[in-house]
Amino acid sequence: MNIQGQVAAEPQGVAAAPQGHTKAMALAALGVVFGDIGTSPLYTLKIVLAASGHQVVDRAMVLGSLSLIIWTLIIVTSVKYIAVAMRVDNHGEGGIMALMALLSGGRKGLGGKRQRRTFVVIVGLAGAALIYGDGVITPAISVLSALEGLAIKAHSFEPYILPATIVILVLLFLVQPRGTATIGRLFGPIMLVWFVTLGLLGIGGIWENPDVLAAINPAYGLYYLFEGGLTSFLILGGVFLCVTGAEALYTDMGHFGRRPIQMAWFFIVFPCLVLNYAGQAALVLHGTAIAENTFYALCPRELLIPLIVLATIATIVASQAVITGAFSMTRQAIQLGWLPRLHITQTSALGFGQIYIGVVNWTMMVVTIGLTLSFREADNLAAAYGIAVSATMLMDSFxxxxxxxxxxxxxxxLSALLAGCFIIVDCAFVIANSAKMLDGAWVPLLLAAIVAGLMWVWHSGRRAVMAVLVSRYRPIHEFLAELKETGVPRVPGTAVFMTRSRKGVPPVMAWHVKHNRALHERVVVVHVSIEPVPFVNPEHRLHVETEDDNFWRAMVYYGFMERPDIPPILELVKERGYDINLDDVTYYIGRETVVAREDGKGLPRWQENIFSIMERNAAQVTDFFRLPVDRVVEIGRQVAI
Known part of the structure; x- marks a missing residue:
């Protein structure tokens, strides 16, 4: 049964919004989708101007830098992600994992399918791993940048900026287990106030020097880029910071839909960002020193503290969105078979995206705080920030x-022309950010390499285990005939055997019969398939085949955004007329202990050891399938890979 071609069900979070509520969804999207890109004005222009190496600014440098920022927002965000990427959805879901799942099958052809699939998977995994590197830096650089405004108000605050940042970050990660459904409703209005503030501050700066609006002409940016030599090219690493978070527009498409995100971007976010960057540039042309924080220079001094408070809240909202995104992407990776099962807690019954994964949360907290203590200032963190995001965007372009x-x-x-333009722009940003390698850009690359390596080890290990188990399968008709010949008694009750294979005798059932010399009167073999679509329509959830009298095989299909739940499936089996007793069900699951093959032809020893550790620490199958623990029999066995 091919589920990939079936229409997926609407995500619960999207389906809850009636048509016509686009404006309300756009407001909600402000608090989730645009937090990262919306807080970039805190540091971007300041870092770009500082990267020029000039102590005294000139008109060409300022207008050139501003023009590059504006047109980066247009090309990368408006054209690439809003106009093109958001047309490519996996049944409503976006993001690099959903895109990888959509394209990984490739086209049918003479050997082309396998080659295409391998390329897509490698590119998709690399991009997904890089997002984790970005995710641990975003909270650190955002909160630090917001609090650094305190030093402008009074230098006596400067020693307290780093400790205050650490406290805020710790509290941010500590509240994750409780969920953010309650305060999440405030995120949209808070970010609306933030973007309006950005726009108003920008207008105030532009009033000082309206000539800065000439930077809308891309000629200023191109002239500065090509006439300034290597220095001008390297400032692209700073320019790129203005679009960190643009990938989130695509990733969160499934939560809000295409139109609300487009509306929020074109009517609120984009104009406010451009106004603010232009206002900062106008102040620099008017005489503000490069060494000053150009963002806070826009604010009247008597309003500085309220702005710092608002900026800090906005960065917390942005950080929350990044953390939630990491949880969501981890769930997708687990469902698609690239990470081991982890304990996932649904923190809200109203929002499907409201989940919590402890291992991810605490790991991100440790790494984020470690980076904050190591780099200490937002300008230093900026060196490590751009490489992960720019590399991810390059993967998206491919x-x-x-x-x-x-x-x-x-x-x-047309496809080659558009993709070629995107790839050229992305490559320029990747190369410019690579120049910061010794200054910290290696950090997110190392983190991404570790994540990608673990994903590949887990996937390879699962394939090796599956190959061994499949080799042990027996044809079902032979097994049933042997039961009748040997007179194995059938005892009252219903046995449910969870299996990884679509056919044959589950090894756990063969082991059970061999050692207990009995089998239940009614047997249901359940195979769960996670399809490369986010959601599967309920009418395509279950397919049941009759193998023999009172012996059925249930094929259950879920999307990679869904969590399997087996007891309701059995209720559905009974509703379809199959004679099973739901009050007398025993679930049988297998738990493999991985060992090395004696002939030395299996996985490399280091890979087998890592996979074995991951497998031992994976969440219980009982929890993953939501099985009632008092009705589960777990059978252990060794598998040599």
Missing amino acids: LLYIAMREYLGWDPR
Whole structure:
């Protein structure tokens, strides 16, 4: 049964919003989607101007820098993600993991399918791993940048900026287990106030020097980029900071829909960002020193403390969105078989995206605080910030080229032209950010390499285990015939055997019969398949085949955004007329202990050891499938890989 071609059900969070509530969804999107990109004005222009190396600014440098920022927002965010990427959705879901799942099958052809799938998977995993590197830096640089405004108010506050940042970050991660459903409703209005404030501050700065609006002409940016030599090229690493968070627009499409995100971007976020950057540049042209924080220079001194408070709240909202995004992407990776099962807590019954994963939360907290203590200042963290995001966007561009041709069906020449432009821009940013390698850019790359390595080890280990288990499977008709010949008694009750295979005798059932010399009167073999779509329609959830009298095989399908739940599936089986007693069900699951093969032909020893550790620390199958613990029999066995 092919579920990939079936229409997926609407995500619960999206379906809850009636049509016509686009404005309300756009407001909600402000608090989740645009937090990261919306707090970039706190540090971007300051870092760009400082990277120029000039102590005294000139008109060409300021207008050139501002023009590059404006057109980066247009090309990367408005065109690439809003206009193109958001047309490519996996049944409503976006983001690099959903895109990888959508394209990983490739086209049918002479050997092309496997090659295409391998390329897509490698690119998708690399991009997903890099997002984790970005996720631990965003809270640190955002909160630090907001609190550094205290030093402008009074230098006596400066020693307290770092400790205050640590306290805020610790509290941010500590509240994650409780969920954010209650305060989450305030995120949208808070960010609306933030963006309006950005725009008003920018207008005040532009009033001082309206000539700065000439930077809308891309010629200023191109002239500065090509006439300034290597220095001008390297400032692209700072310019890129203005679009960190742009990938979130695509990733969160499934939560809010395409139109609310587009509306929020074009009517609120984009104009307010451009006004604020232009206002900062106008002040610099008017005489504000590069060494000063150009963002806070826009604010009247008597309003500085309220602005710092608002900026800090906005950065907390942005950090919360990044953390929630890491939880969501981890769930997708688990469902698609790239990470081991982890304990996932649903923190709200109203929002599907409101989940909590403890291992991810505490790991991010330790790494984020470690980075904050190591780099100490936002300017230092900026060196490590851009490389992960720019590399992720480059991975997106490669996948978008395939999607434009195969999914959207666009003309190959148009697809190549658009993708080529995106790839050139992304490569320029990656190269510029790579120049910061010794200054800290290696940190997110190392984190991404660790995550990608663990993903690959887990996936390879699962395939090796599956290969061993499949080799042990027996044809079902032979097994049933043997039961009748040997007179194995059938005892009252219903046995449910969880299996990884679509056919054959589950090894856990064969072991059970061999050692207990009996089998239940009614047997249901359950195979759960996670499909490369986010949600599966309820009518396509279950397919039941009759193998023999009172012996059925249930094929259960879930999307990678759904959590399997087996007891309701059994209720559905009974509703379809299959004679099972729901009050007398025993679940049988297998738990493998991985050992090395004696012939030395299995996985490399180091890989087998890492996989074994991950497998031992994975969440229980009972929890993953929501099985009632008092009705589960777990059977252990060794698997040599």
